Amino acid sequence: xxxALPVPAGLRAKRRRAAxxxxxxxxxxxxxxxxxxxxxxxxxxxFSFMKYDGFTAPTWVGLKNWSYVFxxxxxxxxxxxxxxxxxxxxxxxxxxxxxxxxxxxxRIRTGAGLFRTLFYLPYLAPPVAATMSFVFLxxxxxxxxxxxxxxxxxxEPGWFNDPLWSKPSLTILALWGIxxxxxxxMAALLDVPKEQYEAAELDGAGSWQRFRYVTLPNISPIxxxxxxxxxxxxxxxxxxxxxxxxxxxxxxxxxxxxxxPGYPDKTTLTVPQIVYNLGFQRFDTxxxxxxxxxxxxxxxxxxxxxxxxxxxxxxxxx
Amino acid sequence: xxxxxxxxxAAPAVRxxxxxxSALRSARRRAAxxxxxxxSLAIxxxxxxxxxxxxxxxxxxxxxxxxxxxxxxxxxxxxGNFATVWKTPGFLTWWxxxxxxxxxxxxxxxxxxxxxxYALAKFRFRGRSLAMMLVIAxxxxxxxxxxxxxxxxxxxxxxxxxxxxxxxxPFAFGNAFTIFLLRQFLLTxxxxxxxxxxxxxxxxxxxxxxxxxxxxxxxIAAVALFHFFYCWNDYFGPQIYASENPAAWTLSxxxxxxxxxxxxxxxxxxxxxxxxxxxxxxxxxxxQKAFIEGVTLTGVKG
Numbered sequence: 069x070x071x072a073l074p075v076p077a078g079l080r081a082k083r084r085r086a087a088x089x090x091x092x093x094x095x096x097x098x099x100x101x102x103x104x105x106x107x108x109x110x111x112x113x114x115f116s117f118m119k120y121d122g123f124t125a126p127t128w129v130g131l132k133n134w135s136y137v138f139x140x141x142x143x144x145x146x147x148x149x150x151x152x153x154x155x156x157x158x159x160x161x162x163x164x165x166x167x168x169x170x171x172x173x174x175r176i177r178t179g180a181g182l183f184r185t186l187f188y189l190p191y192l193a194p195p196v197a198a199t200m201s202f203v204f205l206x207x208x209x210x211x212x213x214x215x216x217x218x219x220x221x222x223x224e225p226g227w228f229n230d231p232l233w234s235k236p237s238l239t240i241l242a243l244w245g246i247x248x249x250x251x252x253x254m255a256a257l258l259d260v261p262k263e264q265y266e267a268a269e270l271d272g273a274g275s276w277q278r279f280r281y282v283t284l285p286n287i288s289p290i291x292x293x294x295x296x297x298x299x300x301x302x303x304x305x306x307x308x309x310x311x312x313x314x315x316x317x318x319x320x321x322x323x324x325x326x327x328x329p330g331y332p333d334k335t336t337l338t339v340p341q342i343v344y345n346l347g348f349q350r351f352d353t354x355x356x357x358x359x360x361x362x363x364x365x366x367x368x369x370x371x372x373x374x375x376x377x378x379x380x381x382x383x384x385x386x
Numbered sequence: 387x388x389x390x391x392x393x394x395x396a397a398p399a400v401r402x403x404x405x406x407x408s409a410l411r412s413a414r415r416r417a418a419x420x421x422x423x424x425x426s427l428a429i430x431x432x433x434x435x436x437x438x439x440x441x442x443x444x445x446x447x448x449x450x451x452x453x454x455x456x457x458x459x460x461x462x463x464x465x466g467n468f469a470t471v472w473k474t475p476g477f478l479t480w481w482x483x484x485x486x487x488x489x490x491x492x493x494x495x496x497x498x499x500x501x502x503x504y505a506l507a508k509f510r511f512r513g514r515s516l517a518m519m520l521v522i523a524x525x526x527x528x529x530x531x532x533x534x535x536x537x538x539x540x541x542x543x544x545x546x547x548x549x550x551x552x553x554x555x556p557f558a559f560g561n562a563f564t565i566f567l568l569r570q571f572l573l574t575x576x577x578x579x580x581x582x583x584x585x586x587x588x589x590x591x592x593x594x595x596x597x598x599x600x601x602x603x604x605x606i607a608a609v610a611l612f613h614f615f616y617c618w619n620d621y622f623g624p625q626i627y628a629s630e631n632p633a634a635w636t637l638s639x640x641x642x643x644x645x646x647x648x649x650x651x652x653x654x655x656x657x658x659x660x661x662x663x664x665x666x667x668x669x670x671x672x673x674q675k676a677f678i679e680g681v682t683l684t685g686v687k688g
């Protein structure tokens with residue numbers, strides 16, 4: 069406590085008061101962070117080295133859970149592959165489609181408000197309800213989609229019941245709920261300075277060139293934002309695939325114990341789902357914690373990427 | 387964000403070679419063609435977004451027999467399907483539980499997040515940017531990462547499995563997403579207001595409640611709405627904590643089991659689906675502005 073510069077007692081008291089005040093305002097979250105983030109994470113590391121079924125006392129097994137998950141657990145690699153597929157295909161299609169609908173909406177002159185509302189509504193549909201609707205709409209037997217396709221003389225896919233079509237079906241469902249991205253892109257597009265378009269037009273730029281050299285550079289922070297948040301949302305992607313698999317396979321009910329995850333043929337399994345499968349269906353707490361930690365590592369890699377790109381969005385500074 | 391702003395000017399006005407009349411006419415023709423192209427695309431998109439709702443609704447009012455066929459238009463309009471769903475054992479309980487979870491959860495989350503967001507936006511203190519990074523990390527964390535230890539904590543230590551409390555209580559300790567969005571908004575309120583209040587001898591808490599919160603009303607409404615629908619839509623939480631006890635099921639979880647109980651009755655399942663979607667859509671029409679503001683808030687620059 070040998071301060072180089074003597075701090076007046078009054079100032080010190082004032083500083084202490086300010087620190088206490090800050091702690092007071094932050095206290096709900098400080099407790100929340102400790103109890104609902106730090107504690108379970110440390111706990112998950114501990115359990116990942118334990119054999120624990122939730123009933124009998126946990127016993128130390130070293131790296132056994134880790135080698136089981138990466139080596140013998142039949143659902144890990146399919147789930148990781150599916151999650152990567154969804155990150156690449158679903159996220160990029162959502163961004164392209166969201167931007168497309170956003171562009172379209174800014175150009176509608178007649179009935180713009182009505183169209184905007186129609187495009188936005190599906191985003192509000194509760195995920196379970198939306199998924200059940202799509203399993204019904206796309207069911208291979210009597211579903212309206214295939215009825216319409218048959219009337220047009222087109223082939224009728226098996227959709228959620230066909231391993232080849234199950235992920236594309238989920239993607240169509242995700243594109244249907246594009247409303248949030250549409251609004252964000254619309255706001256960004258309307259923010260592009262009009263003078264830049266006028267200048268480009270004077271230079272003789274066509275509509276593609278105006279899009280490429282004026283629109284895109286101006287909205288690129290929002291494009292990046294939607295890609296990164298899309299990736300993070302995909303790593304949490306849970307409700308839609310699990311409900312689709314349960315309803316399409318016809319194996320649903322209160323308990324869901326007998327349910328084989330990832331129907332059809334493990335194609336709708338995602339990483340969050342196998343945490344549930346291991347922890348709550350197989351009662352293998354240790355292995356479930358291994359997957360949870362893998363998921364944590366993936367999520368934090370993308371969050372770190374997001375925060376390195378401080379300019380533009382999600383800045384930690386002001 | 388008025389839709390009246392257009393990206394390409396409708397009239398040409400810039401280049402007008404000799405024989406201006408015909409150039410003007412061709413420009414008009416181009417504008418008309420663009421109008422047709424844009425609106426055809428808009429109608430096609432509208433069909434994609436709207437038809438699922440239409441087919442779901444039409445099936446919801448079909449008879450049991452017709453719902454098993456490929457017919458698209460109801461032969462008889464069975465409005466009684468909605469009453470049948472309403473009278474299904476448990477349906478009212480799911481409503482009550484959902485309202486409890488979403489209502490109480492929202493009040494707690496917004497109430498506990500406001501002071502945190504205020505401190506992160508308005509106070510300067512060491513570790514502030516670290517705190518902000520931790521909020522973002524928490525926001526990005528998939529709930530599945532922490533669910534196993536959390537379940538053991540609630541079930542073994544507190545014996546609260548099979549109730550909604552493990553879902554509601556954590557919201558009393560701030561919600562990362564709500565904190566983040568509120569802070570982003572509070573940053574846009576000029577310092578002069580809080581400084582003026584301080585000079586007038588107003589305490590920090592009073593400054594927050596009296597000066598800043600009234601200005602933040604639209605943002606608070608937006609995050610409250612967001613939070614309410616997060617709970618309304620939540621499936622994972624109720625599946626983990628409430629699945630073993632049907633008295634604690636919510637609409638999202640109950641809807642799936644409803645399909646299990648009515649294995650082949652797509653009409654009743656779709657009627658139940660309509661009844662769960664409808665309130666969200668009704669609320670949207672009353673609170674459109676807050677919804678859109680909430681969504682744009684997530685995309686704004688920091």
